[in-house]
Amino acid sequence: MNLNLLTTRWERLPESVVLELQTLKLRHYLRTVVLPFSPHYRELFARHGLRAESIRTLEDLEQIPFTCKNDLVNTPDNPQKMRDFLIVPDKETLARRPGTILKALVSGREKVRRGFEAEFRPVFLTSTTGRSSDPIPFLFTRHDLANLCSAGERTMQVCGAQTDFRLLNMFPYAPHLAFWMVHYAATAFGVFCLGSGGGKVLGTEGNLRLIQKIKPDVIIGMPTFLYHVLQQAVESGQRCETLRRLVLGGEKAAEGIRRKLRNLAAKLGSPRVDVVSTYGFTEAKMAWAECPHQPDEVSGGYHLYPDLGLFEVINPKTGVVVPPGNPGELVFTPLDARGSVVLRYRTGDYIDGGMLYGPCPHCGRTLPRLVGRISRSSEIKSMQLDKIKGTLVDFNQLEHVLDDAPNIGAWQLELRKHNDDPLEVDELTLHVHKVNDVDKEKLCRELNNRFLERTEIRPNKIVFHDAEEMRRLQGVGTELKEQKIIDHRPKPKKAEPVVAGLAVGSEQTSILTTPELAARPTS
Numbered sequence: 001m002n003l004n005l006l007t008t009r010w011e012r013l014p015e016s017v018v019l020e021l022q023t024l025k026l027r028h029y030l031r032t033v034v035l036p037f038s039p040h041y042r043e044l045f046a047r048h049g050l051r052a053e054s055i056r057t058l059e060d061l062e063q064i065p066f067t068c069k070n071d072l073v074n075t076p077d078n079p080q081k082m083r084d085f086l087i088v089p090d091k092e093t094l095a096r097r098p099g100t101i102l103k104a105l106v107s108g109r110e111k112v113r114r115g116f117e118a119e120f121r122p123v124f125l126t127s128t129t130g131r132s133s134d135p136i137p138f139l140f141t142r143h144d145l146a147n148l149c150s151a152g153e154r155t156m157q158v159c160g161a162q163t164d165f166r167l168l169n170m171f172p173y174a175p176h177l178a179f180w181m182v183h184y185a186a187t188a189f190g191v192f193c194l195g196s197g198g199g200k201v202l203g204t205e206g207n208l209r210l211i212q213k214i215k216p217d218v219i220i221g222m223p224t225f226l227y228h229v230l231q232q233a234v235e236s237g238q239r240c241e242t243l244r245r246l247v248l249g250g251e252k253a254a255e256g257i258r259r260k261l262r263n264l265a266a267k268l269g270s271p272r273v274d275v276v277s278t279y280g281f282t283e284a285k286m287a288w289a290e291c292p293h294q295p296d297e298v299s300g301g302y303h304l305y306p307d308l309g310l311f312e313v314i315n316p317k318t319g320v321v322v323p324p325g326n327p328g329e330l331v332f333t334p335l336d337a338r339g340s341v342v343l344r345y346r347t348g349d350y351i352d353g354g355m356l357y358g359p360c361p362h363c364g365r366t367l368p369r370l371v372g373r374i375s376r377s378s379e380i381k382s383m384q385l386d387k388i389k390g391t392l393v394d395f396n397q398l399e400h401v402l403d404d405a406p407n408i409g410a411w412q413l414e415l416r417k418h419n420d421d422p423l424e425v426d427e428l429t430l431h432v433h434k435v436n437d438v439d440k441e442k443l444c445r446e447l448n449n450r451f452l453e454r455t456e457i458r459p460n461k462i463v464f465h466d467a468e469e470m471r472r473l474q475g476v477g478t479e480l481k482e483q484k485i486i487d488h489r490p491k492p493k494k495a496e497p498v499v500a501g502l503a504v505g506s507e508q509t510s511i512l513t514t515p516e517l518a519a520r521p522t523s
């Protein structure tokens with residue numbers, strides 16, 4: 001079968017064809033790029049007696065060991081770990097290839113040399129945000145930038161963009177994937193796009209001025225920051241009647257925050273706004289989007305590009321791949337990357353609807369889709385609530401509980417030690433901005449009940465703030481990313497091993513807690 005179909009018909013291929021072509025492409029990629037030129041994978045494959053030819057079907061992929069976040073972190077004896085994951089071509093190997101010889105004869109040696117430069121020389125990077133460890137850089141060559149453009153252009157199509165739209169990119173200006181993905185996507189699609197740099201560069205005020213000036217059709221950014229900007233726009237009596245889409249990324253977007261954003265857009269004079277979400281991560285060097293759908297309809301999921309990479313969904317405990325439509329941890333393998341390359345990368349992200357291949361119920365595209373809610377394992381923190389037993393609290397779950405709660409706007413969860421004494425128990429404070437005309441006591445009862453219903457714990461304290469104070473607490477305009485969950489406890493010496501081993505997915509245990517906890521008094 002023609003391998004090009006995977007690219008030319010990326011949105012119209014049935015499952016069997018996708019799987020067959022992805023296997024072919026992966027084998028070719030391993031044989032010609034990864035195994036000859038990646039120090040890490042050459043050694044890993046040799047150690048496990050594997051060759052490119054060992055991959056006859058996608059099931060054979062399971063023979064390749066996973067690559068985890070920890071494998072990429074620098075250690076004292078390897079202070080530049082990411083170098084091992086870089087594709088570094090060997091001139092002689094390239095020169096001996098029949099394709100190279102033929103090209104040199106037809107177009108000349110100089111053209112061949114320039115082609116290899118474009119394919120292999122790193123020219124750009126984005127890095128992880130590195131909140132828990134050093135940021136990890138991922139290098140792009142011009143070949144990768146072309147793929148980023150192609151992925152970006154398709155994201156625009158999936159989101160239903162039109163070339164006469166005006167886009168305002170409010171992702172933070174930083175060497176992070178989100179800002180640059182939007183930049184390259186808009187350039188490739190051929191649409192006007194202005195990057196404000198987010199809150200830290202222009203402040204909320206600066207972003208509000210840009211909304212006035214540009215009258216955007218689409219605003220793209222992190223949900224928490226967009227919420228603050230639109231809320232302040234409403235407070236200051238601003239209008240923005242041109243909005244058609246809000247595109248969210250960089251953090252997850254619960255149904256509640258989407259509803260709040262739609263309400264704010266309506267107050268600004270744009271009552272029919274589609275809110276669509278994207279998912280991406282540094283290690284994949286790209287992101288994927290949902291297509292627009294009605295507020296009361298279930299999302300079609302993140303639409304994947306079958307020629308640029310493939311996902312597996314695994315049981316996080318056993319590492320075994322689960323059947324389509326089943327929940328589990330997302331594992332990513334690129335199919336055409338140069339620069340920094342990781343194979344079978346365990347994202348630590350859990351998808352509750354798994355992967356589907358059938359036509360999307362909304363746009364009709366036939367391609368692999370990731371459906372359901374995505375949670376990050378790094379957002380599970382342990383809490384020492386009774387000084388004896390540690391408790392795992394899934395902040396993903398709490399985030400949904402709070403985002404979906406009516407009568408509150410912005411919120412922040414703060415963890416600290418009782419009386420700031422490191423030997424004392426942990427305390428959870430909920431900071432909220434009350435938005436509707438409801439009684440504070442009634443709202444406290446409501447919030448406590450929501451917590452207990454969904455998580456079996458409740459905050460020790462609920463503190464009310466006005467919108468301005470909430471902006472300050474969350475670091476709008478001062479932090480690269482607004483803080484919804486803040487841990488003011490003294491830092492533990494080492495990451496808690498219990499977090500890494502937590503089972504999520506089909507047997508999801510979002511809270512492991514003690515019964516006494518629910519009985520703790522709330523002030």
Ligand SMILES: [Zn+2]
Pocket residue numbers: 290291300303360361362363364365
């Ligand atoms: Zn769709």
